[in-house]
Amino acid sequence: MSKLTTIAIDAMGGDNAPQAIVQGAIEALKENENVKIVLVGTKEPVDAELAKYSYDKDRVEVVYTTEEIDMGDHPVQAIRQKKDSSMVVAMKMLKEGTVDAMISAGSSGALLAGGQLVVGRVKGVERAPFAPILPTETGATLLIDSGANVDASPSHLVQYAKMGDIYFQCTMGRKPSIGIVNIGLEEEKGNKLVKDTFPLLKECKDINFVGSVEAREIPAGAVDVAVCDAFTGNVIVKLYEGMGKTLLRMIKAGLMTTFKSKIGALLVKDSLKNTLKQFDAAEHGGAPMLGLNGLLIKTHGNSSHMEIKNAVKQCLGCIEQGITEKMKAAFANNVEE
Amino acid sequence: MEEVLIEAICNILGVHSSEINEDTNFVEDLGADSLDLYQIVMEVEEGLGIEVDAESIAKVSTYGEALEMLQEYE
Numbered sequence: 001m002s003k004l005t006t007i008a009i010d011a012m013g014g015d016n017a018p019q020a021i022v023q024g025a026i027e028a029l030k031e032n033e034n035v036k037i038v039l040v041g042t043k044e045p046v047d048a049e050l051a052k053y054s055y056d057k058d059r060v061e062v063v064y065t066t067e068e069i070d071m072g073d074h075p076v077q078a079i080r081q082k083k084d085s086s087m088v089v090a091m092k093m094l095k096e097g098t099v100d101a102m103i104s105a106g107s108s109g110a111l112l113a114g115g116q117l118v119v120g121r122v123k124g125v126e127r128a129p130f131a132p133i134l135p136t137e138t139g140a141t142l143l144i145d146s147g148a149n150v151d152a153s154p155s156h157l158v159q160y161a162k163m164g165d166i167y168f169q170c171t172m173g174r175k176p177s178i179g180i181v182n183i184g185l186e187e188e189k190g191n192k193l194v195k196d197t198f199p200l201l202k203e204c205k206d207i208n209f210v211g212s213v214e215a216r217e218i219p220a221g222a223v224d225v226a227v228c229d230a231f232t233g234n235v236i237v238k239l240y241e242g243m244g245k246t247l248l249r250m251i252k253a254g255l256m257t258t259f260k261s262k263i264g265a266l267l268v269k270d271s272l273k274n275t276l277k278q279f280d281a282a283e284h285g286g287a288p289m290l291g292l293n294g295l296l297i298k299t300h301g302n303s304s305h306m307e308i309k310n311a312v313k314q315c316l317g318c319i320e321q322g323i324t325e326k327m328k329a330a331f332a333n334n335v336e337e
Numbered sequence: 338m339e340e341v342l343i344e345a346i347c348n349i350l351g352v353h354s355s356e357i358n359e360d361t362n363f364v365e366d367l368g369a370d371s372l373d374l375y376q377i378v379m380e381v382e383e384g385l386g387i388e389v390d391a392e393s394i395a396k397v398s399t400y401g402e403a404l405e406m407l408q409e410y411e
Binding site for chain 1 (some may be wrong): 372
């Protein structure tokens with residue numbers, strides 16, 4: 001058997017923990033024979049969930065913890081004070097290298113704080129951004145940053161572009177096109193941050209910078225990597241999700257209005273399902289926090305078992321490509337410069 | 338204590354010790370954010386075996402203030 005990749009999963013993180021987390025972990029185990037899962041969480045509920053499944057016990061380890069970080073906890077204080085929480089213990093394992101990657105559906109704020117405070121940034125990386133994958137008409141776009149640093153500087157955005165370039169190549173196997181989110185396509189458009197960043201990105205010869213991208217072009221797949229500050233990124237993600245849900249609700253309601261439309265709905269049901277599946281973010285796993293000394297994936301707070309399973313697959317691909325080592329090499333060069 | 342603090346600052350912010358003096362402001366002079374400051378304090382805590390109150394950290398903005406705060410926990 002080839003070497004196992006070990007992934008720690010915060011079993012207590014998210015609205016559906018530990019049920020969905022444990023179920024997703026077991027499903028991932030069955031689909032990937034080269035993975036070992038370390039479930040980190042409270043003994044009774046985790047054991048009770050595990051007891052529901054039959055699985056290869058050699059590839060599952062449970063690390064018991066006594067505390068949990070709640071959504072309402074102050075992120076930094078929770079990371080500093082709840083040292084025996086599932087999230088902090090999993091992060092320490094990632095930092096110490098006892099696991100290759102970590103997945104959590106827990107508090108975004110605590111993950112952001114812990115990612116930096118416990119796992120730590122790669123030397124040379126100024127800020128560690130969240131990079132969710134947005135499903136698009138042509139595949140997927142990586143949006144960096146969607147929530148880590150609302151007050152970004154031009155040098156941060158340039159680093160996001162470089163990290164996005166590495167991550168995209170590791171996961172998609174090709175060089176991505178990279179755009180900066182703007183309110184128009186012309187170079188002179190935008191706020192100070194965008195105007196100051198644009199020429200710096202143009203100077204980066206190691207990335208495929210294609211210029212500005214307007215938010216409306218992102219769903220069509222105009223660029224592979226869209227770079228912005230976290231305030232802009234978070235607004236885009238929330239609008240994307242909200243718009244998708246509203247449209248879907250309205251289409252469903254419209255299809256149910258008359259007898260004719262109901263017949264029509266029956267006829268298009270399968271095609272519609274397939275199309276919608278392409279736009280299901282859970283299909284792509286979670287959002288990596290880039291630039292850390294280890295691979296940390298954040299899944300949605302309401303993650304289903306499928307999202308957890310896909311996040312494991314996402315980790316395996318990244319680990320196989322040596323993503324953390326590539327980030328370290330890229331930014332070590334930056335430091336030397 | 339000074340050595341541990343300076344080492345942590347240099348290590349985390351990637352700056353040289355010559356850039357640090359009593360009045361050096363973490364955010365304005367060294368480009369730190371609030372998490373960087375916590376990270377520095379956590380490294381010092383680990384090095385010295387102390388535990389600093391989060392409220393005290395929030396009040397710190399310069400190297401001199403950080404040193405003064407840490408000395409209270411020594």
